[in-house]
Structure formats: structure tokens, C-alpha cells
Amino acid sequence: MALNAGLLMFTAHRAMERRVLDAVAAAGFDITAAQARIFQRIGPAGTRLGELAEQAQVTKQTAGFLVDQLERAGYVERVPDPTDARARLVRIAERGRAAGEVAAAVVTEVEAEWAAHLGARRMAQLRDALGRLREITDPWAGE
Amino acid sequence: MALNAGLLMFTAHRAMERRVLDAVAAAGFDITAAQARIFQRIGPAGTRLGELAEQAQVTKQTAGFLVDQLERAGYVERVPDPTDARARLVRIAERGRAAGEVAAAVVTEVEAEWAAHLGARRMAQLRDALGRLREITDPWAGE
DNA sequence: GTTCATAGTCAGATTATCTGACTACATTCG
DNA sequence: CGAATGTAGTCAGATAATCTGACTATGAAC
Numbered sequence: 266m267a268l269n270a271g272l273l274m275f276t277a278h279r280a281m282e283r284r285v286l287d288a289v290a291a292a293g294f295d296i297t298a299a300q301a302r303i304f305q306r307i308g309p310a311g312t313r314l315g316e317l318a319e320q321a322q323v324t325k326q327t328a329g330f331l332v333d334q335l336e337r338a339g340y341v342e343r344v345p346d347p348t349d350a351r352a353r354l355v356r357i358a359e360r361g362r363a364a365g366e367v368a369a370a371v372v373t374e375v376e377a378e379w380a381a382h383l384g385a386r387r388m389a390q391l392r393d394a395l396g397r398l399r400e401i402t403d404p405w406a407g408e
Numbered sequence: 409m410a411l412n413a414g415l416l417m418f419t420a421h422r423a424m425e426r427r428v429l430d431a432v433a434a435a436g437f438d439i440t441a442a443q444a445r446i447f448q449r450i451g452p453a454g455t456r457l458g459e460l461a462e463q464a465q466v467t468k469q470t471a472g473f474l475v476d477q478l479e480r481a482g483y484v485e486r487v488p489d490p491t492d493a494r495a496r497l498v499r500i501a502e503r504g505r506a507a508g509e510v511a512a513a514v515v516t517e518v519e520a521e522w523a524a525h526l527g528a529r530r531m532a533q534l535r536d537a538l539g540r541l542r543e544i545t546d547p548w549a550g551e
Numbered sequence: 552g553t554t555c556a557t558a559g560t561c562a563g564a565t566t567a568t569c570t571g572a573c574t575a576c577a578t579t580c581g
Numbered sequence: 582c583g584a585a586t587g588t589a590g591t592c593a594g595a596t597a598a599t600c601t602g603a604c605t606a607t608g609a610a611c
């Protein structure tokens with residue numbers, strides 16, 4: 266029970282999230298964990314609200330609430346979806362790009378620490394196993 | 409970025425949590441994710457509220473709020489801590505034990521599915537890497 | 552060109568979480 | 582011993598994140 270794989274992943278994920286959020290906050294970006302979980306799923310060309318909601322596994326209303334905040338703070342912008350007048354695309358704005366760069370740098374740093382602790386071989390095995398696991402744990406695995 | 413190890417762990421953890429919570433709910437136990445995250449840290453001899461809070465990384469107040477609910481629903485009980493009159497131990501009660509058994513069975517099942525998908529070798533490597541990672545991502549690693 | 556489906560919003564309620572202030576007991580040390 | 586300081590937990594109030602249900606506007610299908 267103490268060695269439940271799900272719980273172990275929770276622990277490591279939480280450590281990563283904390284590191285990233287702390288660094289992003291220290292760089293002057295006031296983003297909450299819930300906002301970040303939406304933000305991180307926005308694609309390069311923008312993503313629809315409903316799609317963000319589905320991927321983050323929250324309702325459209327919740328996603329909308331969080332995107333409103335991100336938009337007000339200047340991290341994202343909403344633009345019309347040229348292919349569907351009902352929809353709008355959520356796109357990363359300039360400030361969001363800056364915050365994203367800070368986040369990406371910390372992810373790289375933390376992963377390097379993990380690799381240093383585990384050794385390159387085990388880190389590669391971890392990545393491999395997690396990537397394969399995604400095939401059965403993520404309904405969005407093929408995007 | 410799409411292959412951030414932290415995010416991959418989040419995905420797998422979320423899938424595990426959902427499976428467990430759904431099965432527990434289907435068995436008639438009305439436990440929320442937040443309650444479960446506290447509940448799962450209660451030791452066999454009972455655990456203090458402050459310790460549960462620290463391990464779950466929430467404030468004592470939040471932990472107290474959740475334990476209140478678990479207690480009202482009959483999943484846990486609070487007993488005096490014989491070694492300190494200020495403290496009380498949160499212990500798993502009969503209904504909690506029953507719910508915990510359902511949860512443990514689902515964890516076993518999901519892990520078996522993962523092992524089937526990855527193969528025994530890769531599943532063992534995954535466990536090994538996660539266990540080692542815990543040494544640097546969990547301040548409570550030595551309990 | 553109605554009828555049904557989809558994208559998103561509005562409104563209201565609930566749940567989980569925090570900070571700050573407080574009480575009671577424990578520990579320390581002069 | 583007894584005052585000063587620290588620790589376990591609770592109370593009160595605020596805020597953040599989430600949900601369900603009802604609604605509008607646009608697109609798709611027949």
C-alpha cells in the first residue's frame with residue numbers, strides 16, 4: 266500500500282508543480298495551480314475552451330472561469346475561431362509566453378536533478394514507461 | 409514540453425485516482441478526492457491531525473475540516489493520544505476499513521493493467537525509478 | 552428550413568483551501 | 582517550582598475552484 270504507484274507519481278508530480286509554480290511566482294507571474302493546469306494545455310495555434318476543459322478534465326464553466334482570469338492578467342487572449350463562429354480560440358499572449366519560458370526552464374532543471382539522482386539509464390526507463398502508460402491513462406494520448 | 413515527466417505522472421495518477429474513487433463510490437462509500445488524500449495517510453495505529461496535514465501538504469485547518477467530514481460519515485474516529493493530552497489520534501474506523509479494502513483492491517487491479525500494458529520488466533523499472541525519486545521529492549520519504 | 556447538436560456564457564450553490572486569532576497542554580530554564 | 586515559550590488543535594471568516602442547471606447563438610443534418 267505504501268508503494269502504490271499512483272501515489273508515488275502524485276508525490277513526484279506535486280514536487281515538480283511546486284517548483285515550477287514557485288519559480289514562476291518569483292519571476293513576478295501570479296499564476297495559480299488551477300490556472301496553470303489549463304494554461305499548459307493551450308496549443309501553439311490556440312485551443313478552444315471546450316477542448317481545454319476536456320483535456321484538463323474540468324467543466325467548460327470552470328475552464329472559462331480560469332481563462333477569464335488568465336485573460337484579465339494578460340497571459341492569454343481570445344480570438345475568433347475562423348472555422349466556427351460559435352467558438353473562440355484561447356491563445357497564449359506575450360506575457361503568457363514569458364511565463365511559459367520560465368516554467369519550461371524550471372521543468373528542464375528539475376528533470377536534470379531527477380536524472381542526476383536516478384542516473385541516465387533509469388531516467389530514460391522512467392520516461393519510456395510513463396510515455397507508454399499514457400497510452401492507456403490519457404484519452405488524449407494521440408494529440 | 410509535451411513529454412514533461414511531471415505532467416505524465418499527473419496523467420497517470422489522475423487516472424488511478426479516478427478509478428479508485430469511482431469504484432469506492434460504486435461500493436456505496438461517499439468519499440471525495442480531498443478526503444481520500446487525507447484518509448490514505450492514516451497509519452495503522454492512528455495518526456495526528458498535524459502529521460496528516462503536513463504529509464498531505466495542506467494546513468491543519470483544512471485537514472481538520474476533512475477529518476470532521478470523514479468522522480461524521482463514520483470512516484474515522486478521533487481518540488486521545490496517550491502521550492500528549494493536547495493531541496488526538498485519527499484512526500480508521502470500521503466503515504473506513506471496508507472502504508480502504510475496496511480501494512486497495514482497485515489499486516491492485518489498475519496496477520495489474522499497467523503491468524500488462526508495459527510488461528513486467530518495464531513495470532518493475534517504473535516502480536524502482538519512482539521509489540528512488542521519492543527520496544528527493546518527498547520530505548516524508550523515511551516513514 | 553425545421554430540428555437537433557455544439558460552443559460558450561450566466562447564475563447560483565457547494566467544496567476545498569487559506570490566514571489570523573485563540574485555547575489548552577507541554578517543555579524549558581532560571 | 583513557576584514563568585516564558587512552543588506545540589496541537591479549533592473557531593471564524595474570506596477566497597478559490599469546482600459543479601449543476603438553464604440559456605443563447607451558431608452549425609449540421611435531413
